[in-house]
Amino acid sequence: MTGQPTVLLGVTGGIAAYKAAELLRGFQKAGMEVRVMMTEAATRFVTPLTFETLSGHQVHVGEMLRADSTIAHIEEGNVADIMVIAPATANTLAKMAAGFADNLLTATYLAYAGTVVVAPSMNTNMWRHPATQSNVAVLRERGVYVVEPGAGELACGVYGSGRMADPESIVAEVKYRLQVERKTDLRGLHVVITSGGTREPIDAVRYIGNRSSGKMGAALARGAFDRGAVVHLVKANVDLPRAPGVTEIETPTAAEMYQEVMRLLPETDILIMAAAVADYSVVAPAGGKIGKSHADLSVSLVPTTDILCEVATRKEGKQYVVGFAAEYGMEGLARARDKLERKNLDMIVFNDISRSDIGFNSDYNEVVILTPQGESRVERAPKETIAEIILDHIARELRSRREEFLPVT
Secondary structure, eight states: OOSSOEEEEEEOSSTTHHHHHHHHHHHHHTTOEEEEEEOTGGGGTSOHHHHHHHHSSOOBSSOSBOTTSOBHHHHHHHHOSEEEEEEEOHHHHHHHHHTOOOSHHHHHHHHOOSEEEEEEOOOHHHHHSHHHHHHHHHHHHTTOEEOOOEEEEOTTSOEEEEEOOOHHHHHHHHHHHHHSOOOOTTTTOEEEEEEEBOOEESSSSOEEOOOOOSHHHHHHHHHHHHTTOEEEEEEESOOSOOOTTOEEEEOOSHHHHHHHHHHHGGGOSEEEEOSBOOSEEESSOOSSOOOTTOTTOOOOEEEOOOHHHHHHHHOOTTOEEEEEEEESSTTHHHHHHHHHHHTTOSEEEEEETTOTTSSTTOSEEEEEEEETTEEEEEEEEEHHHHHHHHHHHHHHHHHHHHHHTSOOO
């Protein structure tokens, strides 16, 4: 992509339509040109003149055929680098999922072949309704990126989820989508990624666990799918939106994650162990809840199976295996180097969990990528960016491996 990227901003008929003007300005400040398309309902909240004045371009509302005889829903899509619908009402999301083209905006969506981002906005009950959640899931499966609504006081006076995401968050998502070149270097490969933190039960209520959110694994899964891979995300106790096109498998404990990874391993080309797997589990978890009367309660622990060590003994030569080393303090880098060699890994990613601004529960990370060939430090960046860099390293290594076996000409 060269020059100033063009955003096609679709505005639908919700109270959050007024925020679309602020969103437009945010796109412009980020160096983007903006074209606007509105539904008839949206014009009852904000006039087209507002967006024409801010964007410097004619706003299209209902006309399919423009004055210059070009077809609007085709022409506007042709000039756009990305399409953003914000706010996206429940009605518009339903039309998009069903394939309706009964207005200019939905017709443009169907005709548009590029990246689409939506920012839903509606009443809490409407957002939570199974029909809306089903429609959103369908759109995600088709590759639409959803900027989740936030929680707060809504126009109806109810407090809950459904409020359109802040314009800054939407701009950040669009900037990321524009910066990530559509790559196909993992096309046809089967990628298995683990994420989250396992929980080892003490009784029916309590468990031994950690603070891993699963965000790093989710970013890797989404990035790998974007590059053409078939992706299985083996996750433990993760509360995040589903990644488009990714098969997700819930494995709450270390034992369950081990079983699932081993099951998938024979057909796996790339295994990325981003999960925080517990090192110990309870020998005999109680069936019910242990009461406070057990003042002298003691818990016996036993080591869990080291999944990466087991993979090292079973993997075939074709498989590329990546581990993560979440260590406390930079002195853990030496331990990461030891794990790389001891577990026979192709790559290990080190990150320092002693810092509150990266790692567990953060949207950011800062890592050192270690391979037998060397080390590469990646400065603090969003986890989506870190994921792309990790996948770049993997793709380059796989490409070099293939080139070793090419015939000499």
